[in-house]
Every structure is written in C-alpha cells, then in structure tokens.
Amino acid sequence: xxxxxxxxxxxxxxxxxxxxxxxxxxxxxxxxxxxxxxxxxxxxxxxxxxx
Amino acid sequence: xxxxxxxxxxxxxxxxxxxxxxxxxxxxxxxxxxxxxxxxxxxxxxxxxxxxxxxxxxxxxxxxxxxxxxxxxxxxxxxxxxxxxxxxxxxxxxxxxxxxxxxxxxxxxxxxxxxxxxxxxxxxxxxxxxxxxxxxxxxxxxxxxxxxxxxxxxxxxxxxxxxxxxxxxxxxxxxxxxxxxxxxxxxxxxxxxxxxxxxxxxxxxxxxxxxxxxxxxxxxxxxxxxxxxxxxxxxxxxxxxxxxxxxxxxxxxxxxxxxxxx
Numbered sequence: 001x002x003x004x005x006x007x008x009x010x011x012x013x014x015x016x017x018x019x020x021x022x023x024x025x026x027x028x029x030x031x032x033x034x035x036x037x038x039x040x041x042x043x044x045x046x047x048x049x050x051x
Numbered sequence: 052x053x054x055x056x057x058x059x060x061x062x063x064x065x066x067x068x069x070x071x072x073x074x075x076x077x078x079x080x081x082x083x084x085x086x087x088x089x090x091x092x093x094x095x096x097x098x099x100x101x102x103x104x105x106x107x108x109x110x111x112x113x114x115x116x117x118x119x120x121x122x123x124x125x126x127x128x129x130x131x132x133x134x135x136x137x138x139x140x141x142x143x144x145x146x147x148x149x150x151x152x153x154x155x156x157x158x159x160x161x162x163x164x165x166x167x168x169x170x171x172x173x174x175x176x177x178x179x180x181x182x183x184x185x186x187x188x189x190x191x192x193x194x195x196x197x198x199x200x201x202x203x204x205x206x207x208x209x210x211x212x213x214x215x216x217x218x219x220x221x222x223x224x225x226x227x228x229x230x231x232x233x234x235x236x237x238x239x240x241x242x243x244x245x246x247x248x249x250x251x252x253x254x255x256x257x258x259x260x261x262x263x264x265x266x267x268x269x270x271x272x273x274x275x276x277x278x279x280x281x282x283x284x285x286x287x288x289x290x291x292x293x294x295x296x297x298x299x300x301x302x303x304x305x306x307x308x309x310x311x312x313x
Binding site (some may be wrong): 003004006007009010011013014017018020021022024025026028029032033035036037039040 | 168172
C-alpha cells in the first residue's frame with residue numbers, strides 16, 4: 001500500500017483547518033469594524049439633528 | 052527625611068506586576084498585542100517551514116512504518132497542543148472565575164476554537180496514519196476515545212459561550228465547564244499506561260529522553276515550538292476582535308477605529 005496519499009491527506013487537512021482557524025478572526029474583525037462605524041455614524045446623525 | 056528621599060525609599064512595584072496590571076487594561080492590551088502578532092506569525096512561518104523541510108525532505112524513512120511516519124510532524128505537535136491549550140484555557144478559566152479579570156476571560160474563550168482546531172487535526176491525521184499502520188482508520192481505544200472527548204469538551208465550551216447573550220456571564224459559565232473538563236487531561240496522558248491500548252506509548256519524555264533518532268526528532272521538536280507561536284498569534288488576534296466586539300460603544304474603540312482606516 002502506498003503511503004503517499006495518506007501523508008498528502010493529513011497535511012492537506014492540517015493546512016486547511018489551521019488556515020481557516022487563522023483567517024476566521026480577520027473576517028470577524030472586518031464586520032466588527034463595520035458595525036462600530038455604523039454606530040458612530042448613527043450617533044453623529046442624531047447629534048446633528050438634535051443640536 | 053526630605054520628600055525626595057521618601058519618594059526614593061518608597062517600595063517600587065515589580066516590573067512584571069506592573070506589566071500584568073497594564074495587560075488588564077483593554078486599550079493597552081489591544082495596542083500591545085497588535086504590535087506582537089505580526090512577529091509571532093513571522094516566527095511561526097519560519098519555524099514551520101524549517102521543520103517541514105527537515106521532516107519531509109531530510110529525515111530518512113522509518114524502517115518499520117516507511118514514509119507514513121512523516122504524518123508524525125503534524126499529528127504529534129497538534130496532539131500536544133490540544134492538551135496544552137486546554138490546560139491553559141482551564142487555568143485562565145480559574146483565574147477569570149476567582150479574580151474576575153475580563154482580559155483573562157476573553158483569552159480563555161479565544162483559546163477554545165484554536166484548541167478545537169488542533170484536536171481535530173490530531174484526530175484526523177492520527178486516523179490517516181492508522182490506516183496504513185494499523186489497518187484501520189479508527190478504534191475505540193482509550194487514547195483515541197479520550198482525545199475525541201476532548202474535542203467534544205472544546206465544542207461544549209464554544210457552544211455554551213455562544214448560547215448566553217451577556218458575554219461576561221457566558222464566559223463564567225464556559226470557564227466553569229473548562230475547569231470541570233480538565234479531568235480528561237490526565238486520562239488522555241496516562242491512557243496508554245492505564246489501559247492496554249493500540250495507540251503506542253510515549254516515545255519522548257521530558258525526564259527520560261527519547262528513543263527517536265535525532266534526524267527524525269529535531270524536525271518534530273522545531274514543529275512543536277512553531278505551533279506554540281501559531282497559538283500565541285491566533286489567540287491574540289481572536290482576543291483583539293472579541294474586545295472590539297464587546298467594547299464597541301466605548302471611547303477607546305472609537306479612537307482605535309479612527310486610527311485604523313482599513
């Protein structure tokens with residue numbers, strides 16, 4: 001039995017899982033920053049309309 | 052005694068204690084960890100590339116296992132990390148419950164997904180090593196089963212944390228589960244001694260040395276070191292995002308967002 005496919009599969013799974021685990025917080029950070037900017041804009045708009 | 056000498060004689064706080072105090076402040080933690088994270092990633096990438104080069108291209112094939120032993124360079128560091136991260140999560144959980152330090156709660160909860168990822172990789176790579184070596188992908192052996200229980204514990208901590216809306220209350224409940232789950236750690240470690248398992252015993256011991264040839268051992272040790280930097284970088288990245296989410300209405304976050312135009 002050739003061992004090569006098992007080695008490739010193990011390293012592929014490891015790479016995909018660890019890459020996903022490293023990149024997931026970056027997309028979460030983007031959406032958190034978008035949320036915070038929206039809150040700031042909403043507050044600025046309500047301050048402008050109620051001086 | 053003059054005022055000047057009185058100030059000089061006043062006991063100064065230890066630098067480490069001062070550092071720990073500073074780390075408890077979310078804005079300081081956010082800025083400090085932001086500077087540290089790129090360096091941790093750089094060290095991880097360099098060490099991992101070096102370990103993989105040595106392990107996959109330089110180390111000779113094992114006389115018994117053939118080429119399949121090379122799976123060890125991802126399986127063993129992942130398995131070690133799965134236990135190390137759970138240990139640190141349980142310790143941080145204990146500190147968070149006793150001293151109510153929010154940064155420690157955030158760090159404990161940010162550890163869980165990284166630990167779950169390593170546990171999954173350890174189980175999957177072990178299974179792929181088991182097929183050519185044992186002739187089967189899975190057996191309900193004590194080591195494999197207790198490692199699977201560890202994955203479920205990580206998923207339980209993540210699930211419990213996400214199930215409660217108030218983040219601090221959620222973190223406290225999840226920290227408690229993490230502490231209770233720590234009972235599984237000695238079971239995983241000693242499973243190969245306590246029971247007659249298909250999984251082999253330890254080939255490396257801190258006190259008793261190693262029975263692996265140095266040409267095969269060094270890549271393993273370098274990879275084991277590399278994944279510690281991966282954990283550090285990933286943990287800090289996740290903790291920073293969690294702090295942004297939790298403090299989104301606070302002034303320091305607005306200042307940070309104002310400076311960060313990305």
